[in-house]
Amino acid sequence: MKLSPNLKGALFSALYFLLFISITFISRDVFTIIIFTIGFVLAINLIAKGLNKLKIPMKIATIFSLISSLFFLYLLLVLLIPTVIREISNFVVFLNDFFQKGSWKILLKNQPENIVNNIENFMNSLQPKLIEMLSNFIELIPSYGQKAFTFLFFLTIGSIYLSFYFEQFKEKLQYLYPKSLRNSAKIFYDESFNQIEHYVVATLFASAFVGVSAFLAMSFLGIKYQLLLSFWAAVTNFIPVIGVVLEFIPMIVVGISSGLTTMLLFLLIMSIIHGIAFIIFISIMKDYGRINPVITIFSLLILGSIISLTGALIAVPTAMIIKVFWQIYIKPELERS
Template sequence: MSEIPTESRYAALSKAVLLAAGLVVLLWLCYQVSGVLLLFLFTIIFALILNAPTTWLADRKVPRPLAALLVFGAVLGLLGLLGWLAVPRITEQLSELASNLPTYAQNLSKQLSALFENYPQLQKHLRFDEESLTKELPSLPVLLQRVGQYSLSALGLVFLLIVLLSTVLYMVIEPRPLLKLYLSLFPASRREPAARALGKASKMVIGWMWSNVVVGSLEAALTAIFLNIMDIPGVWVWAALAFFSELVPKIGPYLMAAPPVLVALAIDPTTALWVALFYLVMNELMGDLVMPRVRSSTMNLHPVSSLFLMLIMGSAFGLPGALIATPLTAFIKAFYEEFYLARHPFDEQLDKQVELIMYRRVDTKNSTLEQ
């Protein structure tokens, strides 16, 4: 074999080093602007959701800019109406819960101490009195400082919200340049599957949104009715938490159930038991029966894949990453099907092989499956 010239080896090595350095710089840059990338993902998701009704109006001879403005205005109007109806009551009940927090904490301490009366060492850590609670609560200067910090954070949030809404509106009014840019990233032979993948992802994202609205509204209504019957303080607050709980699949409903159960426990252990049982039954029925049926026609995502990506995104980006995990799973699934599975012939024995593996009928000695 002829030896590779020194110049060629040097050129190949230099190219590899430059490629590695460029990759490191790209990853560093992505890490530095991760918040912007996350915001861009949110805008894409919202634009895909609003594009469906906008396209429906455009197909009926409504000019697309006017259709986008109508849809955008309808969404903002609906959100404003819901805020006008619910926010005052939620704010009032939040203030009431905050003012009664020391009382709830003392009652909860008494209830827990009674439950663990045979463990005196543990009881010491479960007792709260008014003096200790006063020490734990922030002083007025500290509270005002925190309010100032939250106000600055709120101003930043408002600014980001304006940028987000403006970007979404521009995307929905004229998406053609962005779609051309998206397709130009692929060679001509792969643009058709790229278009199909984006179409599938769009359908799944819309299904995700509608399933959250439908199931979240049902959970909020059931929560409000049951907790009102049980006379639990802060019904509107807990109903609002139940509405948004499905944004974090499987785990979210149980996290949202913890505060009302603790408030109920501060009132009466039997009441807390009924409230915990209600949340357990509701979450299982909604998560295992209702939600899969609502999403079956659009998403068809296994919970494990969503949970796994949610843990990754949550660890990397916190709560915003966890919220975007399910739509991101939809994108990954759509592109995986179009760019990997579609390149392989359909295996008629696949389902049969899965069943054999499940029931441990695999012949590991002969590397074959039992018939």
């Protein structure tokens, strides 16, 4: 059976994608470094393009974007990480005290006894799991130090080299295909990178806005562990669908200890913050990356189960690639008379 050029291109693209994903089975750490480096460079590249539109030469714009991005990253790590680690230790003590005092029972006033008992049994079973998970994380922090250094070293080196040769790198990808398939391959990669670039920058801006706004809101309301929870809010916004749920769980726990009225006010403010963050995200994305939620959820489930956290982070970009793959290779075949 003779395959059409579109189907041949689809086979080549699917093969290369599977080979790329297979890196995680060789070394998950290496795959994580590659993913974060590509994401970091995509953000740098898009910022450099924006500066280039202001008549700044592309090479100078790239250098400025690279240096400022790396400076901000390291400054953020130096300022945030030590404080966040200290707050985690205090947060473990707080959680233990929270469960022992049963502070959550304030939300169950005037509720039927059987409901109170069921929730109490659930909270009692949840307490040791949460404490154990956080305690294990604190114990593993020293061993993560070496991994973090390796990660940052290769992220920095990879970002420096790839930033300057990113356009050439994208251009060379088409030469992985036979000559007759290179035009469609170039369209496929250009469109994929274009959509992912906008997604990365939109997510960065939205997450930064949520993190900073959450810190200010908690400081205003007098809620404890502002830095830890705002850092957690920013990080979880990189995870689609379930990220918001993961973000709100510790916020509700801490909010209860500040009083029911304060907690409800805080949740209302956070809902408004997320609404604004969504507007920021949509305004940056514009017409890019409108993904069917079903595809996103399946991508999240599959990649999350295979590659854990890194898989969850690349779920939406993968869905974008699938969409472009469909439009470039599969849809023309289905519509061909």
